[in-house]
Amino acid sequence: MLHPDVVAALPVVRIGCAADEDGLASVIPDPGRRAWRIRNAESGTEQLLVAEEGSRIVGAVSIRWNGECDPPNPWIYGGEVEEAWRGQGVGSLLWREAHRACSARGALAVSLDVDSTNARARRLYERLGYEVVGPHAHQWVARDPETGAVAAEGVAETWLMRCRLPVVGPASPAP
Numbered sequence: 001m002l003h004p005d006v007v008a009a010l011p012v013v014r015i016g017c018a019a020d021e022d023g024l025a026s027v028i029p030d031p032g033r034r035a036w037r038i039r040n041a042e043s044g045t046e047q048l049l050v051a052e053e054g055s056r057i058v059g060a061v062s063i064r065w066n067g068e069c070d071p072p073n074p075w076i077y078g079g080e081v082e083e084a085w086r087g088q089g090v091g092s093l094l095w096r097e098a099h100r101a102c103s104a105r106g107a108l109a110v111s112l113d114v115d116s117t118n119a120r121a122r123r124l125y126e127r128l129g130y131e132v133v134g135p136h137a138h139q140w141v142a143r144d145p146e147t148g149a150v151a152a153e154g155v156a157e158t159w160l161m162r163c164r165l166p167v168v169g170p171a172s173p174a175p
Contacts, residue, residue: 010089011058013097016041016048023057024050027080035145037062037078049097051081051090058085061094063101063110069136070111070160074102077112079121095128103165110165113138113158122159129163136160 016024018038028034037060041048045066051059059081063074076098081090102110113136114121122132136159142152 130161
């Protein structure tokens with residue numbers, strides 16, 4: 001549980017939308033990637049969460065609902081926090097909100113992958129309850145945001161990580 005003074009200092013997390021495209025530039029600098037993530041969020045195949053301080057977006061994360069890399073689990077990806085806000089709980093806040101969104105849709109677990117060389121991110125995910133499942137050859141594709149045509153593709157060596165979510169159900173009856 002976070003101290004109330006810490007919570008008051010954290011940005012607000014909300015669902016992102018097309019109107020956020022320019023504001024997302026500080027955390028998703030590539031315009032094509034930014035447009036693609038917004039388009040997927042608008043279509044409902046993903047959900048984009050943004051961390052906002054005042055009117056400035058300082059972090060973002062996406063949830064892919066079809067769990068394409070570790071079915072049937074939703075896939076959390078693209079977590080970015082502005083450099084000035086790193087180490088201040090913004091990433092943890094985004095992930096907790098992503099977990100809530102996944103639980104609300106009935107997911108029992110969520111998955112992600114992390115570059116095998118990114119020890120800092122792996123430690124964050126472990127603190128959030130993730131466990132390494134094993135190595136994962138992440139096949140990535142960069143698409144043209146207008147046409148959807150493949151612009152580039154490759155494989156990144158990553159660790160597949162999974163986190164069990166608390167079961168969300170009806171309230172227990174009073175004794």
